[in-house]
Amino acid sequence: MALATEKPQSDRNSAPEPGVEANSLKLADGSKVAVVGGGPAGSFFSYFLLDMAEMMDLNLQVDVYEPRDYTRPGPASCNTCGGIVSESLVQILATEGISLPESVVQRGLDSYVLHTAGNSAVHIKTPLKEKRIAAVHRGAGPRGIKEMKWRSFDGYLQELTVSKGANVIKKRVQKVVWNGGRPQIETKDGHVESYDLLAAAVGVNTAALKAFEGLGLTYKPPKVTRTYISEFLLGHETVEKCLGNAMHVFLFDMPRLKFSALIPKGDYVTLCLLGKDIDSELVGEFLDAPEVRRCFPPDWEKPEDFCHCSPRMNIEGAVEPFADRVVFVGDCGVSRLYKDGIGAAYRTAKAAAVTSVFEGISADDFRQHFWPACQKLETDNKVGGLVFMATRLVQKLGPARNGVVRMVSGEQEKEGSKRRMSGVLWDTFTGSAPYRDILARSMHPAVLASLAWNIVAGLVPFTRKNKRGDKHDT
Numbered sequence: 001m002a003l004a005t006e007k008p009q010s011d012r013n014s015a016p017e018p019g020v021e022a023n024s025l026k027l028a029d030g031s032k033v034a035v036v037g038g039g040p041a042g043s044f045f046s047y048f049l050l051d052m053a054e055m056m057d058l059n060l061q062v063d064v065y066e067p068r069d070y071t072r073p074g075p076a077s078c079n080t081c082g083g084i085v086s087e088s089l090v091q092i093l094a095t096e097g098i099s100l101p102e103s104v105v106q107r108g109l110d111s112y113v114l115h116t117a118g119n120s121a122v123h124i125k126t127p128l129k130e131k132r133i134a135a136v137h138r139g140a141g142p143r144g145i146k147e148m149k150w151r152s153f154d155g156y157l158q159e160l161t162v163s164k165g166a167n168v169i170k171k172r173v174q175k176v177v178w179n180g181g182r183p184q185i186e187t188k189d190g191h192v193e194s195y196d197l198l199a200a201a202v203g204v205n206t207a208a209l210k211a212f213e214g215l216g217l218t219y220k221p222p223k224v225t226r227t228y229i230s231e232f233l234l235g236h237e238t239v240e241k242c243l244g245n246a247m248h249v250f251l252f253d254m255p256r257l258k259f260s261a262l263i264p265k266g267d268y269v270t271l272c273l274l275g276k277d278i279d280s281e282l283v284g285e286f287l288d289a290p291e292v293r294r295c296f297p298p299d300w301e302k303p304e305d306f307c308h309c310s311p312r313m314n315i316e317g318a319v320e321p322f323a324d325r326v327v328f329v330g331d332c333g334v335s336r337l338y339k340d341g342i343g344a345a346y347r348t349a350k351a352a353a354v355t356s357v358f359e360g361i362s363a364d365d366f367r368q369h370f371w372p373a374c375q376k377l378e379t380d381n382k383v384g385g386l387v388f389m390a391t392r393l394v395q396k397l398g399p400a401r402n403g404v405v406r407m408v409s410g411e412q413e414k415e416g417s418k419r420r421m422s423g424v425l426w427d428t429f430t431g432s433a434p435y436r437d438i439l440a441r442s443m444h445p446a447v448l449a450s451l452a453w454n455i456v457a458g459l460v461p462f463t464r465k466n467k468r469g470d471k472h473d474t
Contacts, residue, residue, distance in 0.1 A: 025324055025362040027196065029059050033356075034185055034195040035166075036173050036208065038066025039138075040342050041330025042201030043157035044349035047098075050164040052357040062166040063193075065173050065185070070155025073145045078138065078309070081341065082229055082263060082272040083153065084247075085134040086432040089343040098160065103151045105134040106266040111246040112429060114408060115291040116401050117253065122409045123246065124422050133247070133430050135265045142231035142268060142307035150266060177214040183325055196325065197361045199352060201345075203331040204312045212326075219328060220319035222335070228273040228283060230308035238297060239264045248295055249429050251395045251404075256282060258388060259338065261429070262295055269295075274338055278310065313338070317378050322366035327352045334374035337384040339431025347373055384435035387428060390442070402458030407450055420447045 027033070033049065035042045046062050053060045068078075090100060110132050114122045126132065136153040162168060171187040176198065178184065183198040185191075202208035204224050212219070234242070243264040250260045259274040273286065286292060287302055317334035321327065329352050330345040351373035352366070359365045394400045404421065411419040424442045427433035441447065 025365070026360050027053070027058060027060065027356060030061070031058075031196040032061045032194075033063070033197045033199065034183070034193070035062060035064045035199045035201060036176075036185070036211075037201035037203065037330070037332075038064045038068065038158050038161075038168060039154050039201060039203060039330065039345070040157055041203075041332075041345035041349045042066065042199065043154070043161045044346050045199050045201060045329050045353050046161040046166045047157070047164055048350045048353035049356060050161070050166060052353060054164075056357060058357065062161075063195075064158070064161060064166050064168045065171055065187070066158070066168060067170055067172045068154075069170070070152040070158060073142060073148065081138045081311070082261075082270055083136045083138055083265065084263060084430065085136060085153070085342055086340050086430050087132050087134075088432045089340065089346060090132070090134055092343075092346070098157075100134060100136075100153075101151075101156070104136055104153050104156050106137065106150050107135045107245060107264055109133045109135055109245055109247050109264070111244075112426065113246045113248045114405065114425070115248060115250045115295075116405055117289070117291065119402065119405045121248075121291070121294075122405055123412075124408055124419075124425065125412065126426060133432070135247075135263055135270075137265065142233070145233075173208065173211050175214055176212050181325075183215065197356060198326050199349075200326070200328045200332055201330045201349070204314055205331075209332060215323070215326065217323050217326065218320045219323070221332065222314040222318045223316035224312040225274075225276065225315050226278060226310050227275075227313050228271070228278040228308070228310050230271045230283075230306060231268045232271065232296075232303070232306060233268055234297070234300075236267050239267065239269055242295055242297065243269060247429065249425075250286075250289075250291060251391075251401060252286070252289065252291075253396045254282065254285060257286070258392060259429075260286060262292075274313070314341070317374060317381075321374065322363055322370060324363045325361050327356070327361075327366055327370060334377050336377060336431060337381040337435070338388065339384075339428075343431065344377055347377065380435050383439050387435050387438055387442075391428065399455050399458055403451055403455030406454040406458050410454075420444060421451065 035046050042064055046064055050060065050062055085100070093100070111123060111125045114124055137150060138152065138154050158168060171189060171191060173185055174188045175186040176183055177186075179194045182194045182196060184194040185198070200212060204222060209221055243262060245264070248262040252260065256277055257273060257275040259272075261272050263270040263272065273283065275282075314331045314335040315337060318328060318332065321333035329349045331341060333348055335341050335344040348370075351370045355365055355369040359369045394404055407421045408425065411422045420441065424438055424447070427438050
């Protein structure tokens with residue numbers, strides 16, 4: 001609870017200038033909106049804001065500040081992300097009129113291969129045939145790319161916002177202050193402009209959040225952890241031969257490692273490692289594992305120079321990600337734990353846009369109509385913590401690990417709806433369902449009974465022959 005000497009929280013999140021009536025905090029014809037950050041969260045917010053404003057015959061000026069150039073490969077366009085779009089989000093976007101073109105989706109993944117130490121790899125098809133995930137490059141491609149065959153996912157979304165009427169300003173925001181009760185932006189080259197509403201969509205991997213400190217908000221940035229992402233050039237034919245259209249997931253008992261996967265994308269394979277304090281030693285240990293080596297050509301060696309990064313990831317949402325005339329969306333606000341950050345960006349950005357057009361742009365408006373969407377994600381993330389705790393136990397405990405492998409291997413002979421554990425793992429690895437739904441399905445009596453039986457059977461060395469018999473056997 002705030003001390004008596006502090007301003008009330010709602011006041012502290014209000015513009016400090018006097019004379020601004022609460023009921024005047026509405027967007028009107030000619031209102032100016034700044035969006036700082038042109039990644040998915042910023043683009044979704046701009047797209048839906050302009051779309052709904054058009055429905056209301058509201059003429060808005062929307063300026064998107066984004067210095068990245070999504071036509072240039074490497075750091076100039078990279079948004080440091082594994083580049084997986086869950087099938088649930090692909091379907092939702094389609095209903096919104098946003099269909100991802102083939103030039104953006106480098107590979108549609110329709111299965112995953114589960115690798116565990118000492119066991120045969122198990123090829124697990126999607127439980128339902130319509131379930132697919134999209135592998136994309138957020139930017140124009142990895143550093144050193146020879147031929148640009150695909151478009152940037154973030155660049156495509158930005159093009160959609162421009163088609164709706166947004167202006168993209170390729171300048172870096174250096175400072176944000178109040179000016180007459182409105183947020184005022186100052187860019188690195190000295191450009192200054194005030195706005196009626198400011199949406200921050202800057203993520204957690206730049207120093208851009210420091211620009212907002214001058215507003216004196218009660219906002220506190222999210223808690224983060226470090227991850228690891230790298231891109232290895234293999235060539236389209238080699239990727240197809242070694243990995244196919246499957247995401248390869250590894251359940252290894254390695255210290256500090258919570259999740260690891262290889263994702264095929266066009267000519268490249270993307271390595272994603274999630275955990276704590278991931279360093280070069282852990283990366284080397286992972287790549288040297290026999291199960292990982294079998295996913296690469298026999299003569300493959302890690303190149304000396306390749307595109308890689310150690311981005312931060314939101315693991316606990318921001319405090320009070322809104323104020324009068326200001327709202328934080330995407331990773332710099334509230335996101336999903338470990339998975340489906342793009343889906344979380346869509347949900348929070350759309351909630352902020354709906355609130356801004358139909359309700360208002362005061363702190364109270366955002367608290368009543370935007371914040372519930374954030375709280376829903378945060379509540380689900382707490383359940384997600386339990387899901388990943390259980391996953392970690394499976395990684396560490398040999399009998400449990402063998403039991404899961406036996407169970408999902410046997411499920412491949414059943415109808416899609418009866419592949420219960422396969423569905424649980426698919427949604428856990430891809431982020432395609434809420435964690436509360438994943439946990440509920442994993443606690444189904446049929447799942448628990450089958451898992452218990454397979455754990456007991458797994459005490460005997462795993463000898464079941466993997467019957468998938470396709471060219472991606474490892």
